[in-house]
Amino acid sequence: MPSHDIAIIGLGVMGENLALNFERNGHSVCGFDLDENKRASFARRTEGKRAVTAGSLAELAGQLKLPRRILVMVPAGNAIDAVLADLRPLLAPGDVVIDGGNTLFTDTQRRMLALQGSGILYVGTGVSGGEEGALRGPALMPGGDAQAWPLIRPLLQSIAAKADDGQPCCEWMGPGGAGHFVKMVHNGIEYADMQTICEAYWLMRELLGMTPAEMSAVFAEWNRGELGSYLIAITADILARIDDESGLPLVDLILDTAEQKGTGKWASQAALDLGVTAPTIADAVFARTVSAVKEERIIAAQVLTGPAVRAAGERAAVVEQIRRALLAAKVCAYAQGFALLQAGDREHQWSLSLGSIASVWRAGCIIRARLLEDIRSAYAGDDVPANLLVAPHFAALMAGCQQDLREVVAEAARNGVAVPAFMSALSYYDGYRSARLPANLLQAQRDYFGAHKYQRIDRAGKFHTHWMA
Known part of the structure; x- marks a missing residue:
């Protein structure tokens, strides 16, 4: 007789750990993977637990209570389409399929459209937290067919991370591709957050000559304050790690080329x-692409010139200035991410709750940070700010930190230290706070060569000038 609460297709690290999480929280699980070795590994890890391994999709479908609830954890793209094609004949109206991968939100919307009329309920769920999060409690961002939410809510919220107030970091995002769009934006912020942290590390190394151990202590101290976050905490751990073979700091032995899976580019x-x-x-994405041309950079380092590095000043004062610059840059990155959420919501009419999104991100996910409680508060009421920067708390925070960001960017430029995320964050802040920008000249240029017309400040309408007359 069908007896299992949920099935997981794709028993890689994430799928297997999510299965163990479900089982630990009282749900019986059926797992399947095309790879026989992964099925065997799953069987070994779940021995003695409320879990079984299916030898085929048909066997898996037969093991599930009705309506069936199936979580697909295979690589985004064609693999999802292949699983859906094989699953569809085995499912009945009311069954729920959940895509928990890093899927492009437009693909989720396309798949929902293809399933219209079948009665199969489709959900695209962002899952954040990595391997440990999947096992201990991730942040989950489900969206799609709203009829599915009552059927999967108890399951998903039971395995989700819990914020300090006890709330599960899992809420319904909205219809269509809303869940995967929110996860995409999360990852875009993640890219920027990681890059700004790397730039803070690099400034301490290049301008102050600090060792990894010294910087580890700085990041550990920062993690106890307003910069406290998962990424700051793991940075302290990374910088403290010594390579077993050489006795050198492990971070100094890692090649300076960063890879990516595409979600930052999508954002x-x-x-x-x-x-x-x-x-x-965007600059965080470009920082990874320039890191990837290592051989070109080695040659360029011998050809291109820059300034000689000069003393940066008293260490403690400069470190504090870098901390405040990092805080300002981080706020700008979050502001950009939430502006993207607002624009996506306007375009797709998902009715996203920005406060709920911030609440879900408070624990479990990669960008979890103390700042998110303040962000949740900023979006909690009916008076939603047009941009996070103008919310009273963050306007005051930026007023206290923006000069430090300026000084750090200036010092980096004077010394030839690349800090693209810090620089772009400062330009973003200055551009957004400027009541007037040079776009009047730009629009005149467009009208000059393309007759694109312009608006005037003294009368309504659009105008064209014959500039060469």
């Missing part, structure tokens, strides 16, 4: 498509 592309200013997110 940047979405910002361009929606007309949202998100330069710090």
